[in-house]
Amino acid sequence: MRTPKAFPAAVSMPAILFLLCAFFTWATWTEGAPSGREGGIAVAQEMLRRDRLPPRILVVGGDDANGRAFVEAACEALATRTEVLRALGTPQQVRSRVDQVTADLKTPLVVVATPEASAWTLWSSLRASAPDLASLEVLGPSARGRSAFLSPTNLRNVADQIAVIAIIAVGMTMVIITGGIDLSVGSLVALSAVATAWLIRSMGGASASIGALVAACAGAVALSGLIGVFSGAVITAFRIPPFIATLAMMQVAAGLAFILARGQTIYDVPVAFTSLGRGEAIASLPNAVALMLFIYSCAHVMMVRTATGRRIYAVGGNAEAARLSGVSIARTLLFVYAVSGLMAGVGGVITASQLKAGSPTYGLMYELYVIAAVVVGGTSLSGGEGRIFGTLVGAFIIAVIRNGMNLMNVEAYTQKGVLGLVILGAVLVDRLRRRRSA
Amino acid sequence: MQGAKFPAIRPDRFGSREVKHMRRIGILGVIAALALGAVSCGKEKPHVAASQKPATPVIGVSLLTLANPFFKVMGDAMQAEAKARGYEVVITSADMDPARQKDQVKDFISKKVAAIILCPADSRSVGTSIQEANQAGIPVFTADIACLDKSARVVSHIATDNFAGGKLAAEAMIEAIGGKGKVAIIDHPEVESVILRTNGFREVIGKVKDISVVAQLPGGGMRDSAFKTAQDILEKHPDLDGIFAINDPSALGAVAAIEKAGRMGRVKVVGFDGQPEAKQAIKEGKMYATSMQYPDKIGKLSIESVAKYFAGEQVPSETLIPTGLYKKADAEQDPSLK
Numbered sequence: 001m002r003t004p005k006a007f008p009a010a011v012s013m014p015a016i017l018f019l020l021c022a023f024f025t026w027a028t029w030t031e032g033a034p035s036g037r038e039g040g041i042a043v044a045q046e047m048l049r050r051d052r053l054p055p056r057i058l059v060v061g062g063d064d065a066n067g068r069a070f071v072e073a074a075c076e077a078l079a080t081r082t083e084v085l086r087a088l089g090t091p092q093q094v095r096s097r098v099d100q101v102t103a104d105l106k107t108p109l110v111v112v113a114t115p116e117a118s119a120w121t122l123w124s125s126l127r128a129s130a131p132d133l134a135s136l137e138v139l140g141p142s143a144r145g146r147s148a149f150l151s152p153t154n155l156r157n158v159a160d161q162i163a164v165i166a167i168i169a170v171g172m173t174m175v176i177i178t179g180g181i182d183l184s185v186g187s188l189v190a191l192s193a194v195a196t197a198w199l200i201r202s203m204g205g206a207s208a209s210i211g212a213l214v215a216a217c218a219g220a221v222a223l224s225g226l227i228g229v230f231s232g233a234v235i236t237a238f239r240i241p242p243f244i245a246t247l248a249m250m251q252v253a254a255g256l257a258f259i260l261a262r263g264q265t266i267y268d269v270p271v272a273f274t275s276l277g278r279g280e281a282i283a284s285l286p287n288a289v290a291l292m293l294f295i296y297s298c299a300h301v302m303m304v305r306t307a308t309g310r311r312i313y314a315v316g317g318n319a320e321a322a323r324l325s326g327v328s329i330a331r332t333l334l335f336v337y338a339v340s341g342l343m344a345g346v347g348g349v350i351t352a353s354q355l356k357a358g359s360p361t362y363g364l365m366y367e368l369y370v371i372a373a374v375v376v377g378g379t380s381l382s383g384g385e386g387r388i389f390g391t392l393v394g395a396f397i398i399a400v401i402r403n404g405m406n407l408m409n410v411e412a413y414t415q416k417g418v419l420g421l422v423i424l425g426a427v428l429v430d431r432l433r434r435r436r437s438a
Numbered sequence: 439m440q441g442a443k444f445p446a447i448r449p450d451r452f453g454s455r456e457v458k459h460m461r462r463i464g465i466l467g468v469i470a471a472l473a474l475g476a477v478s479c480g481k482e483k484p485h486v487a488a489s490q491k492p493a494t495p496v497i498g499v500s501l502l503t504l505a506n507p508f509f510k511v512m513g514d515a516m517q518a519e520a521k522a523r524g525y526e527v528v529i530t531s532a533d534m535d536p537a538r539q540k541d542q543v544k545d546f547i548s549k550k551v552a553a554i555i556l557c558p559a560d561s562r563s564v565g566t567s568i569q570e571a572n573q574a575g576i577p578v579f580t581a582d583i584a585c586l587d588k589s590a591r592v593v594s595h596i597a598t599d600n601f602a603g604g605k606l607a608a609e610a611m612i613e614a615i616g617g618k619g620k621v622a623i624i625d626h627p628e629v630e631s632v633i634l635r636t637n638g639f640r641e642v643i644g645k646v647k648d649i650s651v652v653a654q655l656p657g658g659g660m661r662d663s664a665f666k667t668a669q670d671i672l673e674k675h676p677d678l679d680g681i682f683a684i685n686d687p688s689a690l691g692a693v694a695a696i697e698k699a700g701r702m703g704r705v706k707v708v709g710f711d712g713q714p715e716a717k718q719a720i721k722e723g724k725m726y727a728t729s730m731q732y733p734d735k736i737g738k739l740s741i742e743s744v745a746k747y748f749a750g751e752q753v754p755s756e757t758l759i760p761t762g763l764y765k766k767a768d769a770e771q772d773p774s775l776k
Binding site for chain 1: 496504526528529530533535536537541542546547559565573587628749750752
């Protein structure tokens with residue numbers, strides 16, 4: 001049977017991802033009321049369906065984009081039919097507004113509020129506070145079913161959360177395909193983030209120009225790449241096991257990050273710097289996600305279509321055979337560790353941009369999440385096989401589990417356990433497959 | 439194509455066995471889904487009948503870590519207080535990672551929680567996350583650790599009064615060494631709250647003419663590194679009378695060093711926190727006192743502040759909880775000790 005020609009893991013891991021998504025869509029299904037403009041229109045229509053409209057309606061929302069849109073829409077729809085007052089702000093501000101409104105006139109008041117504001121305990125405390133308000137009616141848009149997981153904002157959120165891990169995992173996939181491992185990536189994220197912030201600070205701080213920002217990012221990524229090259233050189237020149245060499249570099253990079261930052265967080269960066277990690281240049285795709293997709297496409301083409309990619313598989317599959325067929329093992333290894341360093345550097349720059357600061361505490365345990373993403377994605381730890389897009393699926397499996405459990409209110413300790421079991425399960429599958437095909 | 443050159447390493451070299459593998463992996467997926475299902479079944483049923491009454495409001499909490507009992511106690515207190523007030527609390531741990539905390543806040547926003555309580559993993563980096571919550575109209579409260587980013591709006595900050603706690607520790611020290619002598623401070627100046635502690639301590643000690651602070655050295659805030667710092671201090675100052683350690687782990691490190699140097703009783707130790715092991719050491723006379731923090735009060739008060747906020751009441755922008763001195767007399771009446 002040769003017709004669907006594909007890796008078992010490459011076929012079934014997307015299936016697992018799909019199952020997980022379906023599961024979380026079901027599990028996070030709640031009754032939620034529409035908010036924003038949509039909610040405002042819905043509640044106004046509900047109100048207009050009544051036989052008699054109350055003489056005065058107070059429309060209430062929080063002073064944020066959502067709340068303002070709600071209040072605007074509801075007022076617009078109701079204003080022609082009855083007297084409409086508005087109150088935007090914190091519960092305390094709304095309370096003083098209600099006090100002011102009820103002091104003027106003694107007609108009963110009806111409140112129309114955003115789903116968020118209609119849940120405020122303010123209303124029950126108002127009812128208890130004065131006999132005039134005892135029968136205060138508060139109306140919010142009625143609830144309809146929605147999945148907290150399967151909403152456009154949340155899906156974007158999941159992609160955005162995993163972008164850094166997924167980008168680093170590209171380099172790690174190549175390293176693991178050669179039969180190696182790179183433990184230094186987490187520390188490199190910290191070093192790169194600190195180096196970016198440090199460079200920006202020394203090139204003008206909060207008033208740094210766009211050119212300076214680009215230079216700082218490039219400098220930090222290059223620094224991480226250089227450290228990757230150094231790891232690769234140590235591994236090839238002295239035949240030190242990658243585990244040991246990169247473990248040492250993990251310490252070195254972490255130390256450098258702390259030295260450069262003097263143990264503090266560097267935060268003198270301009271607001272423009274955050275547009276890399278938090279902006280959305282193409283449609284409504286976060287920049288970090290767009291960059292991630294671009295890197296994955298490039299890496300996939302490189303691994304499948306170019307000689308370099310073939311050499312990487314060859315070195316991991318059988319180093320001796322690769323050497324005899326003229327593949328330079330040293331150059332290939334140097335290349336993959338450099339890529340791994342560069343990717344960690346990119347991850348650090350994105351993290352610094354997202355958090356608008358660089359701190360040596362970033363990247364803690366990232367190496368483990370990255371390795372987990374690679375392994376869950378079907379790359380074998382013994383080298384020679386694996387696919388770039390498999391890793392992307394692996395990264396998303398981890399992201400979806402983490403996000404889904406947060407949305408489901410799973411306790412922090414349980415979260416760790418479940419995530420660990422999933423990683424263990426993936427490695428188990430890898431083992432079983434190995435034994436079978438050996 | 440290049441593949442022709444290296445036929446043995448094509449990634450699709452597997453064929454006939456794949457169906458079995460797929461089944462195996464499929465089964466694993468089902469097991470994982472079932473495991474998650476089991477986790478979810480303990481919670482309320484996901485399908486709730488539609489009604490006009492809004493569901494229980496959820497408060498999202500991201501603590502610095504759950505490995506330190508201090509935060510566990512704080513989280514448990516939040517849980518209990520929220521239950522009493524009709525809120526549901528989701529507690530997550532940032533595991534000291536600012537990026538992880540950012541993700542948790544994003545999850546809270548997409549979950550549309552009513553309010554968020556944070557113990558920032560980094561006082562600066564947390565700013566962007568709080569701004570995002572601000573934009574989504576979700577009020578943010580901080581507990582124990584403050585946010586130092588001025589562009590982020592925090593409704594209220596609830597923490598220990600570290601400055602007053604430092605002053606209290608100084609008073610205990612004056613009492614312990616009889617109002618005169620040489621004292622040392624085991625410091626951890628990387629943390630804002632610790633700087634306040636040592637400032638408070640120095641303010642009171644500085645007013646006593648007969649007491650001099652002969653050393654103030656970093657001890658890393660941990661027992662093993664503070665042990666080494668204390669050893670160095672004891673070596674340099676053979677006539678030392680007291681050590682103020684900025685937290686209990688550091689104090690216990692100092693106690694170990696004093697024991698090892700055979701100077702137990704001659705050098706008095708005052709700590710900060712009130713962790714069980716330090717209380718035990720106070721009972722055994724190895725430590726003189728500790729300036730007690732109340733993580734349970736911080737937890738309870740932060741939920742109270744959230745409730746007050748939603749009831750439309752005035753919430754102070756900062757609430758500092760005073761520490762209390764814990765001495766041998768307290769330890770002897772403490773039922774939690776052996």
